[in-house]
Amino acid sequence: MVLNFLIPRLMPGNPVSRFVNPLMSPAAQHQILEQFGLTKPLYVQFLLYLKGVFTGNFGLSFLYYPTPVSTLIVQRLPWTLFLTGTATVLAALIGMVLGLLAAWKRGKVDSAAVYSSMALRSLPTFWLGLVLLILFGVTLKVFPTSGYFSTSLLTSGGGVLLFIQSLLYHSVLPIITLMAYLVGGNLLIMRASTLNTIREDYVTTLKAFGYDDGKIVYGHVLKNASLPMLTNIGIQMGYIVSGAVLVETVFSYPGMGLLVYQAVLARDYPTLQGSFFVLTLTTLVALLVVDLLYGLLDPRVRR
Amino acid sequence: MQSSRGYTDLLGRLVRDPKGAVGLGVILCFTILPFLRPLITKYPPLAVGVGVPNEPPSHLHPMGTTSLGQDVFSQFLAGGLVPVEVGVLTGIFTSLLVVLIAIPAGYYSQRLGRLLTLITDVFLIIPTLPLIILIGVYLGPSLINQVLVLTLISWPFPARVVASQVLSLKERGFVQGAKALGASDARIMFGEILPNVTNLIISNSILVIIFAILFQTAISFLGLGVPTAPGWGNMLYYAEQSGAIASGEWWWVVPPGLGILAVAFGFSLLFLRLEELLGVEVR
Numbered sequence: 001m002v003l004n005f006l007i008p009r010l011m012p013g014n015p016v017s018r019f020v021n022p023l024m025s026p027a028a029q030h031q032i033l034e035q036f037g038l039t040k041p042l043y044v045q046f047l048l049y050l051k052g053v054f055t056g057n058f059g060l061s062f063l064y065y066p067t068p069v070s071t072l073i074v075q076r077l078p079w080t081l082f083l084t085g086t087a088t089v090l091a092a093l094i095g096m097v098l099g100l101l102a103a104w105k106r107g108k109v110d111s112a113a114v115y116s117s118m119a120l121r122s123l124p125t126f127w128l129g130l131v132l133l134i135l136f137g138v139t140l141k142v143f144p145t146s147g148y149f150s151t152s153l154l155t156s157g158g159g160v161l162l163f164i165q166s167l168l169y170h171s172v173l174p175i176i177t178l179m180a181y182l183v184g185g186n187l188l189i190m191r192a193s194t195l196n197t198i199r200e201d202y203v204t205t206l207k208a209f210g211y212d213d214g215k216i217v218y219g220h221v222l223k224n225a226s227l228p229m230l231t232n233i234g235i236q237m238g239y240i241v242s243g244a245v246l247v248e249t250v251f252s253y254p255g256m257g258l259l260v261y262q263a264v265l266a267r268d269y270p271t272l273q274g275s276f277f278v279l280t281l282t283t284l285v286a287l288l289v290v291d292l293l294y295g296l297l298d299p300r301v302r303r
Numbered sequence: 304m305q306s307s308r309g310y311t312d313l314l315g316r317l318v319r320d321p322k323g324a325v326g327l328g329v330i331l332c333f334t335i336l337p338f339l340r341p342l343i344t345k346y347p348p349l350a351v352g353v354g355v356p357n358e359p360p361s362h363l364h365p366m367g368t369t370s371l372g373q374d375v376f377s378q379f380l381a382g383g384l385v386p387v388e389v390g391v392l393t394g395i396f397t398s399l400l401v402v403l404i405a406i407p408a409g410y411y412s413q414r415l416g417r418l419l420t421l422i423t424d425v426f427l428i429i430p431t432l433p434l435i436i437l438i439g440v441y442l443g444p445s446l447i448n449q450v451l452v453l454t455l456i457s458w459p460f461p462a463r464v465v466a467s468q469v470l471s472l473k474e475r476g477f478v479q480g481a482k483a484l485g486a487s488d489a490r491i492m493f494g495e496i497l498p499n500v501t502n503l504i505i506s507n508s509i510l511v512i513i514f515a516i517l518f519q520t521a522i523s524f525l526g527l528g529v530p531t532a533p534g535w536g537n538m539l540y541y542a543e544q545s546g547a548i549a550s551g552e553w554w555w556v557v558p559p560g561l562g563i564l565a566v567a568f569g570f571s572l573l574f575l576r577l578e579e580l581l582g583v584e585v586r
Contacts, residue, residue, distance in 0.1 A: 118568060118571045118572075118575075119564065119568055121513075121567075121571065122513070122517075122563075122564050122567030122568040122570075122571055123560075123564055123567075124517055124520050124521065124524075124560055124563045124564070124567075125517075125521070126521060126524050126539070127520075127524075127539060127556070127559070127560030127563065127564075128560075130539065130542075130543065130548055130556050130560070131553075131556060131557065131560065133548050134548055134551050134552075134553050134556060135553075138548065138549060138550070138551040139551050139553075145548075145549070234427070235427065237427065237428070238426070238427055238428070238429070238430065238431040239431065241430040241431065241432070241433070242430065242431045242432030242433075242518075242521075245430075245432045245433060245436075245525075246432070246521055246524075246525075249525065250543075260430075260433045260436075261436075261525065264433070264436050264437065264440060264527075272437070275433075276430065276433065279430045279433070280428055280429060280430065283427075283428045283430070284428055287427075287428070
């Protein structure tokens, strides 16, 4: 939290230069600084910030003056949660199934899976986004190139269903882009843990009793082997937020990532502080959810 | 314990396997190409107006031209050095930090080891890219600052892995023996323990290099890199800025990304091969 406060303030560049005109009188300049609370000593600014954190009041944005930062965040956060949440869950499911198959089939399927997931992890996320945009957005014109729903729906009315359809339609490319890296990582982890699991005695026993492969894999191996992958999802959180910044910038998707990026460029302290705080909090909550899921899947960690 | 002779031998075994050979080959290729560029193409990478602006690939310009009439092929050839440089330097700096921090931390106390765990947990929660951007903006745009930022972000994870390994080595016979013989702490840490965690540090540093390459290009793409450095990330930044995406100029966008993919994949192959050779399990 202290870091959140200090880092934006250490940045060079005057945040109010966009409001303060050099032609203004010094008194007028001072008045504007005062309005943003920037004339107060640093420790007073810090205490005000602490108070803000607990009351959900992060001040007014410099960039979107006079919109409060909390309003901006409330507007933007759902979109980022929608993108990252969908991408995380889909990537987990796909990685799980493919990893399981790779480990079970071995041989050519396995090495193809390993190399392609390594390639997926070497892909720069934003570049994949750019290429998908050019291919499907510009050349083939199957998917929209920016935004989160068709603005024409606002004027023409349109039903809730149309709106949802438009939302999904706009999120296909961003979600695929975010997923690519995650699927690669999940596949590798799932494969490794499946390989460990099928070596265990109970699997050999089941085989000896003549259970068929499908039953063993989906009934027994899947659940046990997916535990390390769940841990991996927790580790991926930092990447997911970074990925959201890049993907939202590429697709002009109005979420938290784009907000942070714009705030950095504009030296918008209050927005940066607020966003950092909320993003950190969101990651914590997500980690908590992962922990709870872990307990649900593995009775051994329950007390 | 491996001598320097042991590591020359290691290099030989590294390239005897297709994974190692291809990985190392790709990396070296893109590191050397920037220097061979003048022999391959007559256009300097940043020279403006050497061709008609926004032209698709042709005989004269095998990868087309940019909106300023620059030669994309020439930029592509020149663009690999910056990401590899930043990546490798970050790998080296991180490894040095890990040696200096993780070995004493693991050796002296469990409490320091736990502190490392705490730091990595904090880094797990903090949004990585926004943090890199912020520190980067604060330090100002230069390649060495990019290395510093990326090092600052990437050291805790390998440090945690190495510290826990040191913790278990500490109880082994050879360390206890050295202690009994009256060896100094420094002698034990860097003479006895370090050689036993070198493999772990090397393979972790390759993961750091991959991370650094991907993030270096990402920062540059966001326009927060070094504007004058001829890197692939910058190419993509200028392409996006001048509307190459909206007008579908794929020839300007595809090559730099494939370059990054190739180099990062090369390091991944190297990592796989090293893991086989050194017999370390990372993670």
